[in-house]
Amino acid sequence: MNQEKKEVTILMPCLNESGTIKVCIERAKKLLKEHNIDGEIIISDNGSTDGSQTIAEKAGARVLDCPIKGYGAALQYGIEQAKGKFILMGDSDDSYHFDEAFPMIEMLRNKFDLCMGSRLKGDIKPGAMPLLNRYVGTPFITFMGKLLFKTEQSDFNCGLRAFKKDKILQLNLVTAGMEYASEMIIKAKLSGLKVSELPINFYKDGRGRAPHMQRWRDGWRHLRFLLLHAPGYLFMLPGALLFFTGLIILLLLLRGSFKIRGVEFDVHTMLTAAFMVIIGVQTFFMGIYAKLYVYTRGILPYSKRIIAILAKLSLEKLLVAAIILAILGMAGFLSAFWTWYKVDFKALDYAVTMRTIIPSLTLIAMAILFVFNGFMLSLLFLKTKYAGIMFE
Template sequence: MNRPDRSPDVELTILMPCLNEAETLEVCIRKAQGFLAGHGVAGEVLVADNGSQDGSQDLARRLGARVIDVPRKGYGAALIAGIEAASGTYVIMGDADDSYDFTALAPFVERLRSGADLVMGNRFKGGIAPGAMPALHRYLGNPVLSGIGRLFFRPGIGDFHCGLRGFRREAILALGLQTTGMEFASEMVVKATLANLRIVEVPTTLSPDGRSRAPHLRSWHDGWRHLRFLLMFSPRWLFIYPGLFAFLLGTVTTVTLAIGPVKVGAVGFDVTTMIYASALAVIGFQALLFWWLTKLYATAEGFLPASAGYRRLASAWTLERGLIAGLLLFLLGVAIGVSQLVHWGSVDFGRQDAREVVRVAVPSAMTLIIGFQMIMMSFFAAILTVPHRSAAPTATGV
């Protein structure tokens, strides 16, 4: 990694990830240099090259840009390496395809100087030129993914995936960004939001890129990677909300039908519905267990922050309390089953009404399963939270 001796004289690094961008790289570098000179900003242009084979590296060096070679492939990998190598207090990143205007960076610099940690561009407020964004991205991909991001994390921005953004270098490095692909754009916003960084937004424009080849972006593949990342970093939406809905609906339906059949208008609900409802309750309970285990692991490893409410719940839910709750549910299931066996014996183990047998057996089986799962989860959670010391370095002889 090319790590500079950082100088306090460099205020701004304009960072461009690059993979075979010789067609447009020169105009981007000249625009960036023109901005620095025209606005009196002490800065540099840094190109993070991801293995170009069209001479982009030599072109950038001839124009006076600093170039670092990033062997690890991927949009995110190039940007992470560029951020680490940047000399500036602030970094503004943008694609080297001439779709973003590097002469119009003043609003970003102003907001950064005013104390913002992350300044996002908003292409929908600034303007998208005809042909600059495919209709699939403009009317489906970006609005849907940005909407999901706002719903899950509430960062206070409208364009979750704008490639032109500025940030305070040290604040972003402290986030420990890891993703190497296009989902890096989501990771930065999500982790900045979870870390309570100050995020603001400025309008920016998007123009058709100047390349003759197809872009690196793969719509469905990269869209799924963005969505997958958003879900993985929001266990509340991935596990809690659907799990709680399924568990409550399944449990209430099962208990209601255990009393007797229900008729709504011309539609009747009986033991068949009860069986599926109990399965729904078990599925929902499993989702809630996955949330708990995911949260324990993610907070212990530093992937997700721990809220005050979560800390109180984690300290209150001990192994012993989980075992007691699970055992009580398991014994309730056993008791229901035993009562059914006793009733069968009262009729000399003869024939019974099948519907009435199922009406009792289903709640028994459901509580047995949920109780057993809670016992096992409590042990697993205890394993995840066993206090441990970091391994000390092994001494070596000289």
């Protein structure tokens, strides 16, 4: 195989784009010729059955047969096979005009690692983007990216991008579907890559059929990916909120019922608060497991600070905490039992006894959770080596 290096590879994923693939290649060739760029054009085909491969080869592109289905898989396969130092990627439906993308290549020459196109800051031609995608879907996914990962891009889903091949390969991108676009931005941010953004023109695609993208399915896959890669927001923050909210309510109700604007809160509310505390504790532990998973599997760049904190959650410390909680809980429970015994096991005033039993059982439940989660964490830490840190 010819390993001759190029400056730029123009990469297009393709699945049955016979109606537009030729014009896309012509635009790519125009870009290379007008700006005297030493480059190549790659079509990463994903199983076309309409002759797109033959058309692309005749137009002068190098065609790759990607063995794995999916938008992300086709792009990753093309990136791995590319000869270019820089890669300009875009769809092969003529919605992006490659001959207008030279400023993005210049951004890479000016020391940026990734240059994102922005349709929302550029010119969206009539009929190019459905209104729901333009004003709801894309802005929402972009907002979630900014909220969860502090990204600065204005268009998370834009498919026209230029980047340095070696930098993107270092990100270890793994998704095969449309969420590949989100994964690239997230990992680029977390890895500290230099990212820029330029407004672009977005044209109505030239295909004579429905697009491959399915709005709700692919939108959900993007959102799901964002949430799964932010365990702090998905698990730990809700867990902490549930725990502290429930704890505050429990403490307030220990002294007796109270009213707020005529609404009375009593032991029924205390029972709900206890439920919140227990669910909050377990949800927080799930967040710890998720953090360890994404770090040890290399899904996200690790945080030495967070790993150091998690490493301090030893089984022994959690067992000591569990013993203390269990003693306090059993003391309260036995106190309530003694009260029952003194009246010969007859009916009690539930509003009084439940005020003792509920927090006592909550402490016992927390003790049990600490024990089993302590063993689970110890199992995950056992001989797990990641980034030079050994958990034992």
